[in-house]
Amino acid sequence: MKKKQRVSIKDISKELGISITTISFIINKKAKNRISDEVIKKVEDYIKKVGYKPNTSAQTLRTGKTKTIVFMAEDISDPFFSAVAKEMEDIAYKNGYKIIYCSTENDKERASELISLFQDRQVDAFIITPPENFQQEIQELIDQKNEVVMLFDRRYNTTEHSYVILDNFNGAKTAAEKLIASGCINVAYVGIASDFSCMSERFEGYNDAIKNHQSQPMSLLLPFKDVKTKAGRAQFKSLLDQHKNIDGILFATNGLAINGLKGLKELNKKIPEELAVITFDDRDLFELHSPSISVLSQPVPALATELIKGTLQLLKGKNGPDETFQKILPGKLITRNSCNLGVYD
Amino acid sequence: MKKKQRVSIKDISKELGISITTISFIINKKAKNRISDEVIKKVEDYIKKVGYKPNTSAQTLRTGKTKTIVFMAEDISDPFFSAVAKEMEDIAYKNGYKIIYCSTENDKERASELISLFQDRQVDAFIITPPENFQQEIQELIDQKNEVVMLFDRRYNTTEHSYVILDNFNGAKTAAEKLIASGCINVAYVGIASDFSCMSERFEGYNDAIKNHQSQPMSLLLPFKDVKTKAGRAQFKSLLDQHKNIDGILFATNGLAINGLKGLKELNKKIPEELAVITFDDRDLFELHSPSISVLSQPVPALATELIKGTLQLLKGKNGPDETFQKILPGKLITRNSCNLGVYD
């Protein structure tokens, strides 16, 4: 019922008759070779007893560090990003950091606004999945050197920066090869037309897999805005209409796959008999789908762990402000029925 | 490349030869009847010109307000909660608040830890979906009156508090009545055994719908931990085994439905011919499923809007610290093929 009064260093100082400075040194583990063990113990015991917790805003005001990390995803309600977000939480909290999440909606303006909003709030680090055409802004952000900047899911080849991404090339290659091994003669690729590195790397992986196998690549690169729309579905259908010989499809994202599967349902295509399917990014719906959908799944816990650990490492800054952290993690092919043509049954 | 120096009130004061107090009054719109229009304009123009932004931690230190809201969901990676989270973001930012998200995992201990962690950080408000058996802790949190407390998705009947929830009773009733109207003779209910109000209200809605229709209710209440497990699926199958006459099922959550649908697939049950199905909470997978699944969908944008607006209203605190904000929103039945028995075709 009663608001219990927070205890400050000053209170401890008065109570114990020890100076504020000394107490601060002890709290911050800077007391070695300065303060006697006796006093250290006395203060530490008292702190434990009264449950002293430092006032974060006073620390921030003094040090300029907010102990805050921003995770700027494309869409925080997307299962992939929200799963990563959740995994990061714990580690961040245990290291005394809090995370703030937000969504760019793949919109440059919005992303810029958010960055400047959070810069005003003096966050310590940005973990960002940049929207399209955002390289210059990212470059500027890095150059300012006010915050740690870590990219996720996408990277830029022409800039030196920190990132954690999937091994998109080999993932796509593995998936396409699986379709070929399953008996597909003409494998098509459905991706997104964008400057995201993940998209071009996946496309290259597909191309590499099929180059000695079929006469020509067949692909559809949808604009980002059409990934989930009826218009996108129409384009997908017309791809199938133009190339009647397509008997296998690799979808580059789960969004594309969901829309594509809707299209295939509308066309009454039999999977996998008429068309085998593999997609990136696992989702629970793919296991339940009839037939169940094979996927190249991203190692969400590992990605999240690397992401937050890398960011924390850079925040510690032991190796200077120009240190970078770069990690490429392998995906995992999960074979289900959508590419099971019975070739080896 | 260069870190640009932040400008403080003191800088403005020096530059303009006006006292810090005056400038602070102008910034906080407390200058009316105190400061001449001429000076106000001069200061406002200068602020705009140099892009002054107040230092948040100094404000916090002085006022004790962090402008931070915590959204403590059961699982922030659950599509329902992450969709709500995303909707709230914008409104919060536009009102100068930031939101921190976290997950309780339906674990009392964890929830308590998180609450005390964020109390130490002096957040201004908690939006909480409480875990099981958490009423007393919530009561204490409210009684302390240090933060605004808003419950979401679940409420307690024996305590006066703020909440935003779905009209669970009528939602369940509508869904069950739909199954009956579609021609089902024996409708079963699959829910969660828990003290969550949403669960009991849904069960009551089901009971109310069938009371004049079938001789007895048939239900399975799974423990929370088994919702997504094989063990839960086994219990579900044994329900069907014990009551061979069941021809309609109402699932109380989408998690239950997904696991249930897996079970039905394993049993090779034909939906809707042998068993019609409706579930709470829409998900994109339900539209794509064969057959598509009918749902009682929650109005996510409306829920999120009420949630954040209510919280902001309480934070303004115009009506005293004991004001509460209570909102019950109706769900919407979306009819798809899983309950289409052709009765009216």
Add this chain to the structure above:
DNA sequence: TTAAACAAGTAAAACGTTTTACCAATTCGC
């Protein structure tokens, strides 16, 4: 004419830390 009211503005304390610069007393090297 004079006290009261008002208008326009300011000085300074306070919020709770961190950290620099300093002090006093003891020990050490020679």
Add this chain to the structure above:
DNA sequence: GCGAATTGGTAAAACGTTTTACTTGTTTAA
């Protein structure tokens, strides 16, 4: 025995706000 180094500790400034209590000069009411 004397300066230098070490040990154990502290005073006080600074971070950038908000807000209380004041000042000074002018207008108003009676």
